[in-house]
Structure formats: C-alpha cells, structure tokens
Amino acid sequence: MAADPFSPVQIGPITIKNRFIRSGANETKNKNMNPTKALLEFHRAYAENEVALTTLAYIAVSKDGRTLPGQGTLSDESVPHYRAITDAIHAAGGKASAQITHGGSFCQIKDLSTSRCMSSSGGIDKMGVMMGRPFQRAMTRADMDMVRDEFATAALRAEQAGFDAVELHMGHGYLLNQYISPLSNFRRDEYGGSAENRVRFPAEVLAAVKAAVGGRLAVLAKINLVDGVPKGATIQDTIVTAKALEAAGADMLVLSAGRNIESTWKMFGSPLPYDEMAGMQKSLLAKLQFAILKRSTPKMPPFHENYLMEDALTLKAALGPDRKVKLSYLGGVQSLTSARAALDEGFDAVAVARALIHDPTLVAQWKAGTRDKSGCTACNRCVAVMYGPSGTYCPETGNAIDAALNQIYAGEETRHAA
Ligand SMILES: Cc1cc2nc3c(=O)[nH]c(=O)nc-3n(C[C@H](O)[C@H](O)[C@H](O)COP(=O)(O)O)c2cc1C
Structure with missing residues (x-):
C-alpha cells in the first residue's frame, strides 16, 4: 500500500516524522571550515517548515577533502558549531543529517588542500587540468585506511554534534564514486575491474562508519543510478x-x-547555465572549463518531474520485495503529486533539493494543502551562485534565507551558547 507522505518512516535506528528529506546541496556557508549562523538559519527554516530530515551538505572528512572554500569539516573545533545547528533543527521538530564526503581528484583548489590530489587511480584529471593542478596519484592501501578511518571519525563527531544521521556521498564523481565508476577507476587490484571490486572500498568505508555509529545514527549512502x-x-x-x-x-x-x-545534465535533468557560470569566474582557465562543459552537454528532452524514475524502479525491482535497505527517490520532485507518485511506486521517502532551495516552505504548503507545484523551473541558477560570495540560494525568488542572511551574519561563526 502506498505510504502517506506525512506518515513517519524508520531509517535504521531513527524515525523521521514524514517522508520528506532535504537533499544535500552544497550551501557553501562555512567560514574557516566552521558553519556560520547563515547555515543555521538556512536549515532551521527547513525544520520549521515540515522537512523531516534536512541534510547539511558536503561536510569534508578532512581539510584535504574539500572542493570549495565555503565547505565545512567535522573537526573537534567545529563540533560545537554544528551542535548549535542540530539543536535549532531539533527545537523546530526536525532531524539532521550530515553528508560526509571527500572530493578525491576534485580537490584541486591549491589553497584548500595541502597534499597532492588522490583518487582510486593516478594520472591526469580533466578538472585538474583546468584548475592548474592536473596530476592525481593512486591511493595506496595506507591512504585507503586513512580515509576510511577519517569517515568513521567524522561520523563519531557527527554524533557528538547531535546529528541523527550521516550520509556518505558515493555519487556525482567524488572520491568514493571515483572507486565505483569505471570512468575513474582503472585499478588492477581487488578494488578495480568488476562492479563487485569497484564498490569494495566504498563498502569498507560504510562498514567502518556503521561500526562507529550504527545503532545510534542512521547511515545513508547517496549513489548514482547511472x-x-x-x-x-x-x-x-x-x-x-x-x-x-x-x-x-x-x-x-x-x-x-x-x-x-561528464554528465551534470543527468544529475539535474536540465542543463547547467554554463554562460552565467563562466561569467562569474575570474581566471581564464576556469572560464574555459565552463565553455568546454557547455559544448559537451548533449541536446536533451525538456525537464520533467521525476526524471530518474525509470532507473530507480529498475534498481528497486532488482533489490526485491524483502530488501532491508530503505530507498529514497530523488530527481525532479517538484510537486506533492510527483512526491506521491514516487511513494505510490513503493519508495520509502523522497529527497528534494532545488524545489526547496526555491522555496523552503514548500513542504509546509504541501501539508497545509495550499500548493502543489513548486515554482522552480530547474534553471539551475542556484548551482551557478553556489560558486559566488553568497553561497547557494535561488536567484529567481531571492528567498527569505538567501543572500540577506549572509549579509546579516557576514560569515559569523555559530558557537554553541552553552
Ligand atoms: C546548488 C546545488 C548544490 C548541490 N550540491 C550537492 C552536494 O553538495 N551534495 C550532493 O550530494 N548533491 C548536491 N546537489 C544535488 C542535489 O542534492 C540533487 O541530487 C539534485 O539537485 C537533483 O535533485 P532535485 O531535482 O530535487 O534538485 C546539489 C544541487 C544543487 C541544485
């Protein structure tokens, strides 16, 4: 039977109050790797507006794992800052998830990381070429042990910081995906080759996180269907x-x-505004990068809601009716109608990014029955501004928790009051 969108659902040891997850979407509202008050208000707004589980995106497991200056890390220093945010989310009736991740070969911004980029395999990285740091080295077993332990430590710190869940980012081309995807994994040992081998390291990392916090925190993984x-x-x-x-x-x-x-259009179901993104860059190399990415974007059908449904259904069917793992549908949920359609298909929850960047009150409106379709046009300008000084917001609505908040708080750090 189809789940009521506003019924609770259990994810491992936690229960969230309804089926709506705010999908992790780089807020870039950290300063010196610590969260700011702007980040707190950003997520408080979701919790106040009926989002059951809001995800703080891209929290690097180490300083070297960042890909953008506004990203945070889970360190001993940042734990009290994050605690202030999870307290605010809990007080507003929501639950908080920390997306823990490492960029691997994407960590090419020289000022951000201290060591040479590493990945599943060595060689020249396409993005690195354009960022002036082209070479990456293949991870040794010692590197893999270190990163695995960093994920587990980050999960323990997430628990100290009051998070209810951790989400391991294994999609979109970041480090753990650099193992899973044959586009980046050319290893000849037991971590490369077949799909079984390619997922071996990400599965080891997940098992280490589960051993560290499982039973107390929900452990989620974000993966690519294709x-x-x-x-x-x-x-x-x-x-x-x-x-x-x-x-x-x-x-x-x-x-x-x-x-x-390689395929941002597949992630978003619509092309990125590469001209606008190029215009925001100072360096010629970065402008060139976006021009190349624009040229490599294929002609595609117009954006439509639930654009990843076909592959999601294939995976769900293959996991069978007795699967233990819960599945969250994601991709183009822009109305209560499309959320219901995903739940009717038997998904346990839906994760939403752009429609909630456009309007953080959307789930509350769905619950109140005052709105169905979001006004988000999937123009992806929120992705373009993510690289700018204000961090992520919707330039179409300039919503209540956007650049204004960044100005009010001017990057002020969030220290827990206690
Ligand atoms: C501005 C922006 C930033 C994003 N950053 C992240 C991120 O840090 N981590 C992540 O897993 N996905 C990120 N995403 C992808 C979204 O979580 C989601 O997978 C994608 O937008 C499709 O869902 P939607 O149709 O509900 O927007 C980002 C998306 C946007 C729009």
Missing part, C-alpha cells in the same frame, strides 16, 4: 553496488545520477 555516459556505470553495475552497500549495513540509499564533469 553515470549517464558511455563507459560509465550502468544500472546493472548499480544493482551490484546497491546490494554490496546493503550487505555492508546501509540503512537507506538515496538514488541520484550523473557526474560533475
């Missing part, structure tokens, strides 16, 4: 990936698609 380009991960690969992550103890899989360089 990479969306020839030679990329297929849905058959992802069936193997999902089964391995379920066996490693994942409580929920959040089902995304596409890679940051």
Whole structure:
C-alpha cells in the first residue's frame, strides 16, 4: 500500500516524522571550515517548515577533502558549531543529517588542500587540468585506511554534534564514486575491474562508519543510478553496488545520477547555465572549463518531474520485495503529486533539493494543502551562485534565507551558547 507522505518512516535506528528529506546541496556557508549562523538559519527554516530530515551538505572528512572554500569539516573545533545547528533543527521538530564526503581528484583548489590530489587511480584529471593542478596519484592501501578511518571519525563527531544521521556521498564523481565508476577507476587490484571490486572500498568505508555509529545514527549512502555516459556505470553495475552497500549495513540509499564533469545534465535533468557560470569566474582557465562543459552537454528532452524514475524502479525491482535497505527517490520532485507518485511506486521517502532551495516552505504548503507545484523551473541558477560570495540560494525568488542572511551574519561563526 502506498505510504502517506506525512506518515513517519524508520531509517535504521531513527524515525523521521514524514517522508520528506532535504537533499544535500552544497550551501557553501562555512567560514574557516566552521558553519556560520547563515547555515543555521538556512536549515532551521527547513525544520520549521515540515522537512523531516534536512541534510547539511558536503561536510569534508578532512581539510584535504574539500572542493570549495565555503565547505565545512567535522573537526573537534567545529563540533560545537554544528551542535548549535542540530539543536535549532531539533527545537523546530526536525532531524539532521550530515553528508560526509571527500572530493578525491576534485580537490584541486591549491589553497584548500595541502597534499597532492588522490583518487582510486593516478594520472591526469580533466578538472585538474583546468584548475592548474592536473596530476592525481593512486591511493595506496595506507591512504585507503586513512580515509576510511577519517569517515568513521567524522561520523563519531557527527554524533557528538547531535546529528541523527550521516550520509556518505558515493555519487556525482567524488572520491568514493571515483572507486565505483569505471570512468575513474582503472585499478588492477581487488578494488578495480568488476562492479563487485569497484564498490569494495566504498563498502569498507560504510562498514567502518556503521561500526562507529550504527545503532545510534542512521547511515545513508547517496549513489548514482547511472553515470549517464558511455563507459560509465550502468544500472546493472548499480544493482551490484546497491546490494554490496546493503550487505555492508546501509540503512537507506538515496538514488541520484550523473557526474560533475561528464554528465551534470543527468544529475539535474536540465542543463547547467554554463554562460552565467563562466561569467562569474575570474581566471581564464576556469572560464574555459565552463565553455568546454557547455559544448559537451548533449541536446536533451525538456525537464520533467521525476526524471530518474525509470532507473530507480529498475534498481528497486532488482533489490526485491524483502530488501532491508530503505530507498529514497530523488530527481525532479517538484510537486506533492510527483512526491506521491514516487511513494505510490513503493519508495520509502523522497529527497528534494532545488524545489526547496526555491522555496523552503514548500513542504509546509504541501501539508497545509495550499500548493502543489513548486515554482522552480530547474534553471539551475542556484548551482551557478553556489560558486559566488553568497553561497547557494535561488536567484529567481531571492528567498527569505538567501543572500540577506549572509549579509546579516557576514560569515559569523555559530558557537554553541552553552
Ligand atoms: C546548488 C546545488 C548544490 C548541490 N550540491 C550537492 C552536494 O553538495 N551534495 C550532493 O550530494 N548533491 C548536491 N546537489 C544535488 C542535489 O542534492 C540533487 O541530487 C539534485 O539537485 C537533483 O535533485 P532535485 O531535482 O530535487 O534538485 C546539489 C544541487 C544543487 C541544485
């Protein structure tokens, strides 16, 4: 029977009050790797407006794992800052998830990281070429142990900071996806080759996180259904990936698609505004990067709601009726009607990013019955401004928790009052 969108659902050891998850979307509202009051207000608004689980996006497991200056890390220093945010979310009736991640070969911004970029495989990285830091090295077993332990430590710090869940980012081309995807994994050991081998390290990381916090925090993994380009991960690969992550103890899989360089259109179901993004860059190399990405974007059908449904249904069917792992549909949920359609298909929850960036009160409006369709046009200008000084907001609505908040708080850090 189809779930009521406003009925609770259990994810591992936690229960969230309804089926709506605010999907992780880089807020870039941290300063010196610590969250700001703007980040607190950003997420408080979601919790006050009926989002059951709001995800603080891209929290790097180490300083070297960041890809943008406004991203945070879970360090001993930042724990009290994050505690202030989770307290605010809890007081507003919501729950908080920390998306923990590492950029791997995407960590090319020289001022951000201290060491040479590392990835599943060595060589020249396409993004790195344009950022002036082209070479990445293949991770050794010692590197893999270090990163695995960093994920587990970050999860423990997330628990200290009052988070209810952690989400391991295994999609979109970041480090753990650099193992899963055949576009970036050329290893010849037991961590490369078949889909079973490619998911082995991400599954080890998940098992370490589960051993650290499982039973107290929900452990989610965000994965790609498909990479969306020839030679990329297929849905058959992802069936193997999902089964391995379920066996490693994942409580929920959040089902995304596409890679940051090769196939952003697959991730978003609509093209990125590359001209606007190029215009915001100072360096010629960065402008060139966006021009190349624009040229490589294929002609695609117009954006439509629930654009990842077909692959999501294939995966769900392959996991079978007795699957233990919960599944969150994601991709183009822009109305209560499309959210209901996903729940009617048997998904346990829906994750929403752009429609909630456009209007953080949307789920409350759905609950009150005052609105169905979001006004978000999937123009993706929120992605373009993410690289600017205000961090992520909707330039179309300039919503209540946008740049104004950043001005009020001017990057002020959020220290817990206690
Ligand atoms: C501005 C912006 C930033 C994003 N940053 C992240 C991120 O940090 N981590 C992540 O997993 N996904 C990120 N995403 C992807 C979204 O979580 C989501 O997968 C995608 O937008 C499709 O969902 P939607 O149709 O509900 O927007 C971002 C999306 C947007 C629009």
